[in-house]
Amino acid sequence: MASGASAQETPRVYIVSVPMEAGIDAEATRAGAAARAALRGIEGVDWRSPDQRFLGYDDAALGILDRAREQLDAGRQAYLQLELDGAIEQLRGAVENFDAAAVALEDPNDLGQALLFLGASHAFNGQTRDAIEVFRRLHTQMPFIQPDPDTFPPDVVQLYDRARPRDARSPAGIVSIDSNPQGAIAYVDFLARGRTPINVEGLIGGDHVIRVTRPGATPFVETLGVRRRRASTSNAYLVDTPGLEGLADALDEVRDASIETLDEVNPIGRIAGMLEVDKIGVIRVSSAGDGQVTMELLLFDAASGRRLVRGQGTAPTAVGELEASVQRAVSGAFEAALRPSQASDEEQIPAFTDEETPFEQNEEPSGPPEPLIEQWWFWTIIGVVVAGGIAAGIAGGVAAQGPPLGNDPGGQVVFTF
Template sequence: MFTARLLLLLALALSVNAEAQSSRRGKKKPAPTKVEPAPEPTPEPVAQPEPPPPPEPPARKVLENGLVVFAVPRASNAEPAATRIQEELTRALAAKPDVELVDLASAFPPPPPASLKEADALYEAGKTEYDNLDPEAAAAKFTAAADAYEKHPGAFKPQRLSKTLVFLGACQLLNGDKQGAKSSFLRALAADPLAQPDSTLFGSDVQAAFRDAQKEFNAQKPGMLAIDSKPSGARVTVRGEDVGVTPLKSVEVHPGRQPVVISLPGHVPYASYPQVASGKTSELKPQLEPLPALVEVRAAAARAASERAFDADTMPPDVATLAEKVGARYVVLAAVQQKKSAQAELQVWDVRTKNRLRGVELKPDSKDPEESTVAAADQVHGFLTGRPVAGPSSPSKLPPLVKKPWFWAAVVGGAAVVTGGILYATQDRRGNGGPLGPISGMPGLGF
């Protein structure tokens, strides 16, 4: 009886335990609740700032008394005479201490120099090959780099070219080409006579070969460069050093290729690498190409110096255009003709007051001092400074009626003065600079 009861209790305990196990297995752990992130607020559109407008070109600075001279040929056969007259008249006016000539170099800035990035990259590639003990590949890179440097004499960097050629010579020496190495060292010295191979980069064999080349270079007789240009008066630099203006008959230089740059305001700089032989003279006579801006200004000057414009009673629009483009107040125009000899008629406009000096004659080859360039410059100078400008012979060419003060009082409506045989109209007292102000521009009176 006791045993049966014990077995019943045991069976009941086992049954309860199994139910508890079954209950635990059936109860799953609740999955974590997925929390959706709160939607981010839509940002308000931010107004993008307007891109800044492209910078406007700087306004041309008008000098207080800036003056520019343009000599215009009336026919193609007068072009050489026009160039000569413009140069001589500009020099004569520049000699006046109170005349301010317009700087055409600022009015017509030259194009930026060419980039040397390609040459620099080839030079660095050559150094890499040289450091990797591949003198043949390095020589090819240095040769290309030297050619790239010499391609742009206007951006000439003598030290860069010289270093490139020293490396090239060192590569050629390693390749057994002693003659080629000497030639490269001579070229390096021609580019920079103070060149020396870096002792930390090159061994004693390169140093010795370079010294031999240097002795030969120093023993050579110098060569000469004869340099001219059309137009003349251009600035010349050789190896980056200023040597004067064209024409230049004898510029002494070291033998070898010499970088020459010829520049003239308003023209494309001319650059060349002429070969100069020891004891010989090499010539350069380039025709300088005008910049588009100068071509435009010359066209305006040609229209302003036409017969119709010279005879006009008012200032032609082309005069104002020309003055604005170069930043001048006074515009000197010389209409040039070539007959038996060169001759020119000058007019000068003051674009601020619209006053004009007219009828000035210039014959550069005449023996008459009153027709010389200096005399013409004196008359222009008198107009600029407000002094009487008629030459000694001018009153005798005027009709007697014109010399009478009452004639001017009636015609001009103002006062006239005759002093020392020189007649000129007084300025409008209102100061408005009208067409009948000083040097009023009455047709045919020449002042």
């Protein structure tokens, strides 16, 4: 098993997702991408190195992506302050860098926001033709990202509508995507569509970004021109990174794996070892019908094999709604499970440790048990409920006795979302 991080080290944390049945590979992949986006907002964890290993991109792509996100933040702030020339410069740079780092970009939200604010900045600056060009790309590649009337003025919303391509009402473009080996995940415009070989239909005519990925392999990316009522083809050849051969196979085996504890035979444990992480999360996705999926969220300590978190909930599959549900659940659950506990006014007991805290179940307590509402983890979970709308509970063994989560070998957070 992978060794845990010491109290002084930043713990390496990652999360993957798997479909529990055929036909929902796209939804499961989107859930994983949303979960990894949530990891970026959790302080005090290292998600970068396992992300590079899993998604197959190098340090150069990571640096470009970091710069793009910085430019997006700066450009959005400049737009809100009506510093339009500065906003256009920053946002144009963000779009260029997001495009350049396409191998590492597994969801369209950041690029879509950069395009949205860039188009709005052009519109405010009187550059109508430039604004229409930017908005047309949004219509073509990311029609689900639209200007919110509560955020953008009517002139911007009207210009966005004016930029809609002629075939937007009845898009008929088709892309046929295959790969060697087959069974890779195919993305069109940074949105997962399913496993190869696959035909993706209903595309607006124009340029579309094709991305084909396999865990542990360098992604294949190309921009492909699509014409209305005509099929275009894309063929990807994927090679596993040395040392990560078998990562994709292990991920496929998670569907039937034990979720009680990890060991070196368990595919979840093998994934943790190949990604060199201290904590490994898994989202198992099943169809719930009526445009919904059921998701089971698990978090394990790789060194001990102990399960820290188990949660379950349903979410709509619509683009944006699924992602928001996953991000709320992951942020709340992971922060609750990974947050250090407060043992006293002077001492912090870290949630990450290489050693198990002694836990004698047969030892008589020296006094009455601490009331539920005075235990640190109770208020941690209550904070999750308030912040994320997650109904949470605690495994009974933790409530009755023993050290808090992160030190108790038997403790875990159990919740629904």
